[in-house]
Amino acid sequence: MLSRACFRQFSASIRRMSSTNIVETNIDSGTGFATVTLSQPPVNSLDKNLLTAITDTFKKLGDDSSVTGAILTSKFDGKVFSAGLNIVDMFQKSDDHLGEFWGTVQEWYLTIHGFPKPLVSAINGHAPAGGCAMALMSDYRVMVEGKTIGLNETLLGIVAPFFFADLMIAAVGRRHAEFALNNGYLYTSDEALKIGLVDEVVNLDQVVPTAMKILTKMTRTPQPAYQVCKNFLRKETMDTLRNDRAGDIAHFVGFVQQPNVQKAIGGYLQALKQRKK
């Protein structure tokens, strides 16, 4: 009887949304906080499946009136938050494949960046490229000590899209963004804190609790004021993308299909293989 009573109490406070196994979502009915945990092994590479699962999850959370805010974190605690956009999806693929992939990237950006409720990133591991971008789409960044974060696309021979660059500029200003983007610089946790790329750096076991504390404060701000304000401040770049998604896709496909870019990507993938040996 005790265990049944405990289970009822437990299930009354934590509701698991119908998770895919690559994105786990738990909603605390008491607070209305959703914890979204990226769980695609080995490193939460943002391929079509994971991008779609994240996008669908946040659309549902956006529509769910019982949800007041969310934190975003990774299953691979102390290892990696997300390794970023899946480079394999950009190598030796057809124009159609690239176009479909990029459309998925655009939808993911517009959904996470446009999420109407407070969103805190609990960055519990490395966050290069798209992992960094995703953290920047949130409203606050708590990061574990001793890892790295940055938009390192140029190191792979590619260039971050304009809406990634805008995220970086918004966070650290134009000077740091130019240096960071041109050089594909990966900041240590402490360096990232220094320039404002992340907001707090804590021990691993404090990452999620700290994110929760911040979310508690943020969700006290009245709605819809929070949502209207957030949307107004982010609207310009998002509208630029919305107004010509096809053009942005064409630009991406044209750029990535260049022989020298394909060669650089191939070289990077080769180097990755060597490192694993």
Add this chain to the structure above:
Amino acid sequence: IQALQISENKIIKTKMLSRACFRQFSASIRRMSSTNIVETNIDSGTGFATVTLSQPPVNSLDKNLLTAITDRFKKLSDDSSVTGAILTSKFDGKVFSAGLNIVDMFQKSDDHLGEFWGMVQEWYLTIQGFPKPLVSAINGHAPTGGCAMALMSDYRVMVEGKTIGLNETLLGIVAPFFFADLMIAAVGRRHAEFALNNGYLYTSDEALKIGLVDEVVNLDQVVPTALKILTKMTKTPQPAYQVCKNFLRKETMDTLRNDRAGDIAHFVGFVQQPNVQKAIGGYLQALKQRKK
């Protein structure tokens, strides 16, 4: 080579040594056909160009120097053996560049002003648009155009104990929009507004604090530090570096490109105002007094 001592006892040995040394030396350092106001040395090993502004007394950016700098960077841009550059001054420990030549703006015809400003535009578009990593080794004072030129580069290493800033308003003029944009990009809108409105000249340490320069070092460390930075920057794959740099800087450069004539007309109209001419005249007079 000049350090080789030729003594009677060792003439033969020294001659051979000096020839071998010269060959080795010339293999690694290639001097581009320099004008004497801009010296350029290219290290064939690294592909790094060192551009040294050398117009006495203070590298005032007059028509000659603006043109020489612009031509040099266009050549370096086209030279596929060049991977990056540092920009510095001959007047080590004194002045990086005193900025745009104010004499070229005082009691001149509209045509003269228009021609001068067209060169300023071309210089800005060329340096700011340089497709390879560029590090400024700011080894002396850098007011007005000197500060702007340093801001056009990708990284700023400055000597301790000097000053830098866009002090145009102290001269009674206003920095052009593309100078203001450089300042805003570096230090943000709040600092840029204070800096520009007040024509503030930051000390090296103050400049470091607000991000106007990236590092402050002893004089003998300025160029070595700049080279270290350039070494790191040139490791980033091309053309990714160039495409990224151009995309981030494009908007303001395009604004200028799209109406250069309008910008010239605006400059001429502004500078020819009697109160502006009077302020410039007063500044030149005060300079003369200081030199006495």
